[in-house]
Amino acid sequence: MTQSEYYHRDRGSVCYSLPVFAAAERPYRRLTDVFREALLAADLEWCWRGSVRKQSDLRSATSLRAKHPPLTLLSAETVSEFTDDVQYIDEWDNGKGIELFAYDRGKSSSIIDEYDLRLRVALDHFVACEGGPLRLVIITLDDQENSLVNVPHEPIPFVESLLEAWNASWVRMNARRKYKSLGMVKLETIYSLPLIHE
Numbered sequence: 001m002t003q004s005e006y007y008h009r010d011r012g013s014v015c016y017s018l019p020v021f022a023a024a025e026r027p028y029r030r031l032t033d034v035f036r037e038a039l040l041a042a043d044l045e046w047c048w049r050g051s052v053r054k055q056s057d058l059r060s061a062t063s064l065r066a067k068h069p070p071l072t073l074l075s076a077e078t079v080s081e082f083t084d085d086v087q088y089i090d091e092w093d094n095g096k097g098i099e100l101f102a103y104d105r106g107k108s109s110s111i112i113d114e115y116d117l118r119l120r121v122a123l124d125h126f127v128a129c130e131g132g133p134l135r136l137v138i139i140t141l142d143d144q145e146n147s148l149v150n151v152p153h154e155p156i157p158f159v160e161s162l163l164e165a166w167n168a169s170w171v172r173m174n175a176r177r178k179y180k181s182l183g184m185v186k187l188e189t190i191y192s193l194p195l196i197h198e
Helices: 033-040 059-063 081-086 116-131 159-167 167-174 177-184
Strands: 005-008 015-018 044-051 097-102 134-140 147-150 176-179
Touching: 005 167, 005 177, 015 167, 015 177, 033 081, 033 159, 044 081, 116 134, 134 159, 147 159, 159 167, 167 176, 176 177
Parallel strands: 005 176
Antiparallel strands: 005 015, 015 147, 044 097, 097 134, 134 147
16 A cells, blocks of 8 residues: 655645555445545535546646546435545556545535636635635545545644544654655646745
């Protein structure tokens, strides 16, 4: 299993590389009961999309979004569809690229629109100011075990409890890296946002 890591910077959102969906056997990804309950809890709302890269696509994080489907609101009715996206595996043992967003209740109209314009505004505010309505952004690349869990320096209590379920405090103390070492998988790069200079 891939080692968990914490990517720190003084200004802007930070990132953990954590086994949010990782499993030891096929399909190599699974949705745990604890996380399923969190997704359906009343604390935050969630939306996601899953996308498949073809072998002919560029092998980069930005191609995760090259031909992306619209965001889907996560609910009791759509959680099985989300689970299918998480557990999808192709003949090369690659999964789907998963983009998962948690945000304040009642703020779907501030996140979801046809061309991701509102999402980009919310992401820019999340990355630069560490403010809402986004509270948590999880990116899982199709060929990676760990997910990139992006949070503010001081997450809200609900997000903090999720981080603790993934053993993030140990990772923060023992596997610290510089944020810039994320390279092409920084949120700013994936979503073509302005870079934060430290």
